[in-house]
Amino acid sequence: MGRTPPALPAAPVLVPLADAAGPRTPGRPAVPHGCWYPSADPAGEWVAYICDRGGVPQLWTGPAGGGGGGDGSTARLLDTGPDPVTEVSWSPDGRWIAYTAVPGGGEHGQVLCVRPDGTGRRIVAGADPGTSAYLGCWARDGSALAVTVAAPPGGPAPGPGGGGTALGGALHGDVGHRAGTRDRLAAFLVDPDGGTAPVLVATETGAATLRVCDLTPDGRLALVRRGPRARREAVVVRTAGLESHPVLRVADGDPWIGRFAPDGRRLWLRSDEGREFAALLALELDGDGRPAGRPELVAGRPAADLELLAFLADGRTAALTWNVRGASELELLDPAGAGRPVELPHEVVTRIARGGPAGAVLGLSGSRRRPGVWWLPEAGGPARTPWSSRDADVVAGGRPPVRPEPLRLTARDGLELGGWYYRAPGRAPGVPAPCVVHLHGGPEEQERPVFEPLFHELLGRGLDVFAPDVRGSSGYGRSFTDADLGAGRFAAIEDVADCAAGLVLTGRADPARLAVTGRSYGGYLTMASLVWHPELFRTGVAVCGMSDFATFFAGTEPWIAESAAHKYGHPEHDRELLRALSPMSRIDALRVPLLAVHGEHDTNVPPGESEQFVRAARERGHPAELLTLRDEGHDFLRAENRRLFRRTAGDWLERYLTG
Incomplete structure (x- = not known):
């Protein structure tokens, strides 16, 4: 007699919150601070980011460049709550900023959205007791946000679409956790405005991770990363019927593994399939999202991992960060395959995000500087944003940092x-x-x-x-x-x-x-x-x-x-x-x-x-x-x-x- 499949996590329900209390502009920093995890608005004029200048990582916005000084006088605080923020993503239409917060500093996250002016704050996933949620990508037009919800055994009942096809079962069998019980993961597309019901994109039972990394412009296909550490894989899902096609093994590290081409018939992935070191691979897809041929090597190095991969606003220019014995090397790869190296002021790139129609924003960190956000224009080198911590603030007491x-x-x-x-x-x-x-x-x-x-x-x-x-x-x-x-x-x-x-x-x-x-x-x-x-x-x-x-x-x-x-x-x-x-x-x-x-x-x-x-x-x-x-x-x-x-x-x- 077959076993009854476990119930899926309930579809997320929007929970409106009060607007953030307190001033929108900062006073003097409470501590020497860092800024990280940037995400720019569609025009590339403002950047949402995480900053701990108030003593806890919080959601801020600031101008990409020009005006203001190192005191962050042009920056704005968008959530004054006590819960640390861990991820940030500005919607492609500019109307919402999504972010993940961890109540009580624990491991169970909630996904929230807020308007760029600090109003309309709401929980969009993870509000149910015992559940946890984290960010996926935005739909290309900004109409929906992908979120993953993890529910413990015996958690919420199935939500809309709960009978959909799962991506797969456990990769390792029952690990004996809590008398053999298993977690359920489900990824949904959520409308932050609440005008449409959540749509189920992918599910998995006993999984270590499940993240929606990209959607085709028409929303027909989703790129999903799943699997435990050292055994991650990329899966293409047809969102209409939840039919899934495993594509390639992908590298550990940064969860944002790749992106669809604008026509949805080509997929770029950061993968170590058949390789010692991760590289940029391209794979042709048929009309249903199935692989059509073998992956093609676009960019790789014999002794360095491709660590971060992002595509700029044209959808074809790739920003690649290589891990060279612990330090980062950044290059921009144009559609013709020509690479332009970018000289870095810090040793390590922690994040790359699109910076409007031209350029990018970078999260940088170094041995002698606190983490900061830098603006990378279409031509030229990185420029520090006016609200990032000054290098002089790096070590308390004025002592020089050690390299x-x-x-x-x-x-x-x-x-x-x-x-x-x-x-x-x-x-x-x-x-x-x-x-x-x-x-x-x-x-x-x-x-x-x-x-x-x-x-x-x-x-x-x-x-x-x-x-x-x-x-x-x-x-x-x-x-x-x-x-x-x-x-x-x-x-x-x-x-x-x-x-x-x-x-x-x-x-x-x-x-x-x-x-x-x-x-x-x-x-x-x-x-x-x-x-x-x-x-x-x-x-x-x-x-x-x-x-x-x-x-x-x-x-x-x-x-x-x-x-x-x-x-x-x-x-x-x-x-x-x-x-x-x-x-x-x-x-x-x-x-x-x-x-x-x-x-x-x-x-x-x-x-x-x-x-x-x-x-x-x-x-x-x-x-x-x-x-x-x-x-x-x-x-x-x-x-x-x-x-x-x-x-x-x-x-x-x-x-x-x-x-």
Whole structure:
């Protein structure tokens, strides 16, 4: 007898909100601030963006250029609410600005829309309890916004179109999350004006992600990205009947994977199909959206990933950002295939968006500058917008920021590892230093030469920092990213020790004054390094890390469990491997003090992961503390909490490395 398919998330219902209270123009910034995630209006005269000048990431608009000064006097605040904003998208017709906010700083988002003058604010998806929503693309004429809604098992009943054909089932089978229950994802087209009912575009059960990345001008076809990390794929959906056609594997990283040609018969994708590094591929489609032939390579590099892909207003000129060993190189590719390189004032491009009829807007970040938004005209180089933070604001107290040096080290099995070394001001080369090894999350993230306030907190206390990319990181090719899968994670743990040994052998680090820290997966590696190599590090600071894979899979969000099963192992089929990889299984080997930090609303890695490790360390007589940050989730978004985290971590590391 067949199983009854799970109900889909309910179609979104518009929830009107009061206009944002308070002034539309800013006063003096409460904190040194950054600006990021830009999206321009159709004329290219104004830019919507995220800024944390008030202490929390909020929605702002400002002129693309001209007028005003670095104090942001021409900028306007469009939502004064306390919930951090994470994504922004201005509608092609200019009437609405869509954005995603996370209530309470947690992991469950809501999609909202607001008029450019700050009126008409409303929730368009994610208002139902227990659901989460995030942005998709706009219809080309601005008449509808694509949103994805995730509902937990037993959530809202099906909405309109709930009987439509799903894109597919789970990619990994039942991961055993919460007694075998599964999340449901559904993508809808929503009219922000409320004049028409939501239209179902795509559905999937037990999925890790589902995002509508583009629609053809006639709305007949949708480009959807689905699948878990390291196994993403592009799917073309016929919106009328929800018939879907898998197209190509696409690269991890930025979710905006591609775009249809204006006639809908050609598709451009950022893909690593059959390649070590992601490239720009083109694929011809038939009238029903099926692939018609093999993909064609449009632009690729032998040792660099295509990281960001955007198309300018003509729909044919592509803006490409290449990841070259952690730094960005930007080029504009015209319809004839000729590329124009663009010189950048910062090391890393974080976002590209169309900037009206001509040009683009860029999100940029660098090791010596806070994130900012820059205007890129049709000809010439980038110009900083008048409301972005000045370079002089980068480090508190007027201290000059430290620019890192690239450093290559070799793992014990011969694999080359990369990273960035930050030397504390005033220390001459060749003098062994107290050093903190910082491990990024992911595991597929990559250390980039961007401004990191935690690093400068530690540097100001006389501690050097090394930020490596151990196996499993992105930016070095698909084989390197996949090298930590399953039992390969044991080698990733050894990479941390090999990095520490390399720092000592090159004379940079004092072997008696080493510490390790990291966030998310880096928090897991921190705990793992302390119990696998108990004599190597003097202390550690683990932030939002997993301490036991069994409890992690039982407590995390279903869509995260679905994706994590491919990276770490299946919680049922690979139970013994996951137990062997769990730091809690080796807690008796711990010998040094530990500080754990966690957001109270983290449902990605639940706070219990830190709590149980700290509790076990204390039971064994080791100094261990837990800092719980209020109103935060997996990412720390509020300025006051970020300062508390940096100060507490800095005090802890300074005490054990220099005290």
